[in-house]
Amino acid sequence: MTVTTQSLLALALFSVCEAASYRTIGSSGCAAQMVFVPPYTDTVVFLDNYHRNFGGPGVDLKTGAHSKAPFMQDNRLWAFGVEYEWRTNDLRKLTPKSNTFCAAGAFAPDGTLINVAGAELYSGDAKTTNLQDGRQTVRRYKPGPCDIDGCKMDFEVNTNELQSRRWYPTSITLTNGDVLVVGGSDVGLLVTNEASINNPTYELIKADGSQAPPQKNLTILEFGAEDNQNADMSFNLYPILQLLPNADKADHVFTLAGNRANVYNYATDEIVKELPNIPGGPRTFPGSAAAVLLPLKAPENEPTILVCGGSSADIPNPKALGDCYRIKPSDQNAVWIRDDWLPNGGQTMIEPVLLPDGTIVMMNGAHRGSAGGYQAEDPALQALIYDPNAPKGQRFTKSAISEIPRMYHSVAILLPTGEVLVAGSNPDVFYNPVGNVSLANPKWPEFQNNGHKSYLHQQQEPDTAYPTEYRVEIYAPPYMDKVNSRPFITAYPISVKYGEHFKMAAEGAREDVVVRLSYSGFHTHGVDMGARMVQLDAVLSTDGDYIIDVTAPADASVMPPGVYMLWVIEKGIPSEAVWMKLEA
Known part of the structure; x- marks a missing residue:
């Protein structure tokens, strides 16, 4: 077991922030439709679909006014993938090469991000010369650590690796490290799926690089043309997938x-x-809806799924929902149980983020309508904290309020600092500095879906405007007001095996100490692919001050092999995270 130490320098970098607050820190470089945190780095990577882009240096962080300079790659394609260094706010252009519109992602065991699928070559009014079709593409982005002068990795792109064309699929990592790819549509640029273009199959990307078995049909995704307007059936894009801990250590996946x-x-x-x-x-x-696997707790690791909000099946005007439900899928007679209501009313396109103190922050989205281009209205500006361990009726707390609407195509993700990075919003889907639906669509509220009139109506009002948004914010959870008393991890193993007992040290860890392991996942469209957290068996050691005896997760159904954030929490206040690899 190899042990590493880290500097106290990082502890001071975020010591001035106020609790439960938003602050604007930079520009995203592209509209942030997707985001992930490459392990062993101080960066996030933003991805968007391909269109014009004025989100580079020069964005006005107060007003949101766009840069006057186009932000383009060296090959004259507009930048639609960007590395964002969240400590310095520096930008580095990336080259996804193929259209990443509404793609999916999951991590390989070594921390490589496997970004799959995408869309055709449409791009609004931007030329697509040198752009590749993304629907069968697999893009790989390696983890750090990076050189002292910054990261250099870029996407390794294989345009025909998937067995069928997919737009809006979901991906997660399985117990052996394989990446599962589920569902999607055969064509893009639509809001509702249809039987003629539905892709009710799944396939694997093998962790060892070997040839994957043929894709297989998945009954839960199937529907006929008679159900094209049956939302219970055709609202099936970006299905919810959560790997469930189980005694068989098998690939039992909750699927919604x-x-x-x-x-x-x-x-x-x-x-x-x-x-x-x-x-x-x-x-x-x-x-x-927001759907999460609530934080697990060893040794039981009993899985509970929480689903909150989303949109109704009312046609032509879906309504944002305010209800929440829990289910324990491993129970013999599993049932959905009504949970607390969202305190600000109905909310769709919520971004849920698992926080290291065991709570969940929910943010972004809107109080009217549904997901899709110009399909929502009334931005949800206030973050909500959900405590799964609080008594029923007391689980939600209202938190900080942002001044920036985060509508369709917005994201939020946990950083190793314990803060949440927030970015994106682009209801037009393509570049639009105004974001007014009546200017974009003279036939409002009607619009085209798969070449014909949709049975839904656009829900954005004709006199409101939500432009392409490039500003990046940091949300500081309530525990950040105790930043000067946070524990600090000083020694830990860089890798552990399942069930291994190990020691770590955290200065300031004196009592009521908890150790958690978490994945930030791949975030897009309110779906947090692979995001999960487990509280490990951990006790203060008798070997000396601040030493903690910890037991790694029991098996890969609890946490699949990969690179995780490791946290120490004392009296509800988390340390900054360190990266630790979990392997068989």
Whole structure:
């Protein structure tokens, strides 16, 4: 077991922030439709679909006014992938090469991000010369650590690696490190899926680089043309997937598509358990509810799924939903149980982020409408904190308020500092410095979907404007007001094996100490692919001050192999995270 130490320098960098606050720190370099944190770095990577871009240096951080200079790659393509250094706010252009519009992502065991799928070559009014079709593309982005003068990695792109064309699929990492890719549509630039273009299949990307088995059909995603306007069936894009801890250490995955749910074993291609339909209608795109696996706790690691908000199946005007439900999918008679209501009313396109203190912050989205281009109105500006361990009726707390609307195509993600990076918003889908629906669509509220008139109406009002947004914010959770008394990890193993007992040290860890391991995941469209957290068995050691005896997760169904953030929490106040690899 190799042990490393870290400098006290990082502790001071965020010591001046106020609790439960938003602050604007930089510009994103592209509209932030997708985001992930490459392990061993102080960066995030933003991805967007391909279109014109004025989000580089020169964005006015107060007003949001765009830069006057186009932000382009060296090959004369507009920048649509950007590395953002969140300590310095520096930007580095990346080259995804193929259209990443509404792609998916999951991490390989070594921390490489596997970014899959995308869209055709449409790009608004931007030329697509040198751009590749993204629908069968796999892009790999390696982790750090980076050189002292910065990161140099870029996407390694294979345009025909997927077995079929996918737009709006979901990906997660399985117990052996393989990446699972589920669902999607055969074509893009639509809001609702249809039977003729539906892709009700799944496939694997093998962790060892070997050839994947043929893709397989997935019944929960199937529907016929007679159900094209049945939202419970056709609202099935970006299905919700959560790997569940289980005694068999198998690939048992909670799967939610529309309003239908089950536990599926994607390694053996069989249903493990049918689950009841979630009440209230479909919760996947464009229904777009917040869905998370609540933080696990060793040794039981009992999984609970929380689903909040989203949009109703009302046609032509979906309504934002304010209800929340929990289910324990491993229970013999699993049922959906009504939880606390969202305190600010209905909210769709919520970004849920697991925080190291065991709570969940929910932010972004809107109080009216659904996901999709110009499909929402009334931005949700206030963050909400959900405490899963609080008594029922007391689980939500209202938190800080942002001044920046974060509508369709916005993101939020946990940083190793314990803060949340927030970016994006682009209801037009393509570049639009105004964001007024009546200017963009003279036929409002009607619009085209897959070549014909949609059965939904656009929900943005004709007199409001939500332009392409480039400003980046940091949300500081309530525990950040104790930043000067945070524990500080001074020694830890850089890698551990499942079930291994190990020691670590954290200055300031004196009592009521908790150790957690977390994935930030790949975030897009309110779907947090692979995001998960577990509280490890941990006790203060008798070997000396600040020494903690810890036990790694029992098996890969609890946390699949990969590179994780390791946290020490004392009296509810988390340290900054360090990176630790978990392997078989």
